[in-house]
Amino acid sequence: MSSSVASFPECSATCPRIAELEEENEELREELAVKDEKIERLRSKLRKYENPHQPSSQKRGTTKSKNRGDENDDGGSEDISSEEDGSSQEKLGDKNGGRGRKVGHKGETRQRSEPDRREAVLEDRCTNCGRELDDPDWTTTKIVEDIPDPGSVEAVEYEIGHYECECGEETVATHEDIPEKGNFGPNVLTQTTLLKFQERVPYGKIQDLFEDVYELKVSTNTLYNFTGRVADQLRPFYEQIREKVRRSEAVHCDETGISLEGENGWIWTTTTENEVLYNVREDRSQEALEYMLGENYHGAIICDGWTSYSAYSSNLQRCWSHLLNESEFTADKHQEAVPVDEELHRIYKDLKKFREEDPPPDKREKKRKKARKELEDLVNQDYENGEVQKLVNYIENGIDHWLTFVTNPEVEPTNNRAERSIRKIVTLRKIIGTVRNKRGRYILETIMTAIETWKARGQNPHNEMQKILRNS
Template sequence: MHKEQYEKLETRIIELEKKNKELEKKLLAYENAHTPPSKQIFPVREKSSSGKRGRPKGCPGSTRKFRKPDRTIKLTAKKCPYCHEKLGKPDRIESKIIEDLPRPKQTIITEFLQGFYTCPHCGKRVETKHDDLPDSGSFGNNTLTQVSLMKFQDRLPYRKIQEALERQYGLKIAPASILDFTKRVSDKLEKTYNQIIFKVRVSKYAYVDETGLKVDGKKYWVWIFVTAAETLALIRKSRGGDVLEKVLGMDYGGIIICDGWRVYPKFTNNLQRCWAHLLRESDFIGRREEEGRKLSDKLHRFYRNLNELLDSDPPGNERKAIKMNAEKNLKEILREKYKSERVVKFINKIKNGMNHWFTFVTNPMIEPTNNIGERGLREFVVQRKIIGTLRNEKGTQIYERLMTCIGTWKQQGLNTREELLSCLRS
């Protein structure tokens, strides 16, 4: 009897352990060391507040500033609506400024009478040009610009763009034509895109990150390179070091800020490993192991104290001393004995990157985390959720060129519409 109960309990334990592992595996998709802090997994509970609504006392108020009105409408009345007697002059006049959108407009149809000449001296053909006359097709540069921004900045699917154009301008265009528009815009951006690649190649530093993307059902990788003034995106089959070599060149002299992916230390020794990844992983282990919690607390305290030292922006010689001391203190933290296999593995990971944790201390122009690189990828992550997959490699070229140019212009504080329109007119 006892033997049968024992066997049943043993079978039940095995089943529960198996189920527990499956649940932990599913949980890792939502809670792991590589999940960025910006990703909100669960809805935030609303905090109840007993205070009054509105701005707090002492907070300076602000009023929206309007430009000069385009038109002025006077509202007067001659007779009283109640007794129908004459009203005379108003007691007072109040000014109310209303800002509104213009009504939807029809498209502008322009006929270009284009002159073609043959030079009587050299015999060469001369073709007249105009800024608003596109190289090909029957839709103007404003239409191409608007469609491209709706797709790659506003994240609208082709069907939604089709509906918006018809609603706003009465312009009926098939989704296939909209795709063709973005292809033509991509071709015009080739020169600008190559210039951005060159600027990234000669940059002093680059925040680099990558994420997966399906192209025709196959796994590709979106690479992002963010410098002080450029945001470069590439879509490649490879997640290897060959991408770094092609973009940055074999002799890149700048600093790469990155996560722990193994291709980076193989490419260069001039790295800054991401502290955000390190601390997230320590938190992840700390929630599961008591030893991990103690180590996580020490790492957080160490990182916080280090940044407080750097807040005063010390000179270069002091920074070198701070770096040496930080390396020494981190080694002391890692030298302690831990029994947990998971904690020991994590410590070895930190030790393997020991030369790359404190590059930011002596190079104040870079950050200790790769949050900038992750933010650069965020647009692609959102687009990936919307479209699911790109149909072919032609689509990858359109995406990387337009996302690169728009991202770079936004980073530089430029007007994306005017910049894109300028490229189409060139």
């Protein structure tokens, strides 16, 4: 009895403190809930910029700590460096933020041009005392390269001969500088088109340039019509490219979104070693592939995991660049994925080295079966983390298409060729904003196909466009 009476004052003293702590605890819980919500919003934003599909341009200045070799050295967007390269790049990044020449890259001096003409530079009198000078005691040479001074537009009036033959038909004389349509020559059309689609200059800037440099006054709508005329004359070349792509043994495919009259649209690229074909469409379905490749294309398609490719063809090569980016991204966040990532890099490096030996078909098939078994061993293990399981599911979903390149020498293991061609469209898309009508789609796909195909073939787009415009 006495003990309970003695403890009562103590309880009276502590009860208010307990209530105070409980109230404080509730306030902290509410604050924590608000912060958790804010953290989740920030993480959602961060996912847009930190994901396995992040373009290489946004990865500048980053370094890799893992020693993964140089297995992705075929021009892709991935940044997989050896430990030695990583440390050197980190030192370079400390100086210039990761930009500039690559470590180990040797500089190259520009080759001197042969002079088109020679001119003597002499003085009559001494610049110090004014005394008359004779011939120079010695000379030095210096080659200076410059472009001609711009001039005003040259307007030429052509007197065109018309002939009535005894057969009853009329013959009209032609000239390569006289366009079939309009009053502007091939140089104006070519310059407008290349400035717009190769140099990505807006029509308003081209308008200013023509007026300031050449004293040529044209409206932006007229400049747009110029590109339409060029597209009309390039369209037969576009169709030739599509036929060549359809006959190729392997193609690289990719697609990216583009605004069509304010609605979602897609621009597709189908690329070979010597051709780049673009097609602007409202859909991302297999009909786009049928339009570019035909209904019965039998070659291999190097692509990512978009379902339209597997719906169109079973002869696929899934891109290893995408796979290794996925595995690296997951391994950076979850330790359980590290062995999976390392095994994928080992398999890929081993297969690339094997291909370089140009083995016979029987050895290729044996190697393919062995590599498939290694991938299946990865897939059939148990994983606790959901993100790691997602990576494993990604491997499993493409299990029939990761190893086509092992048995087919014409197939590359990555889709980097298409990735490079689609980047040109991504850059242009940021400038043009939206394609406003079907005519604009036609112009965009036709001209970009011609320009990028000429580049892939090592040809000069200006010269090749001039040939077509003058011969049309």
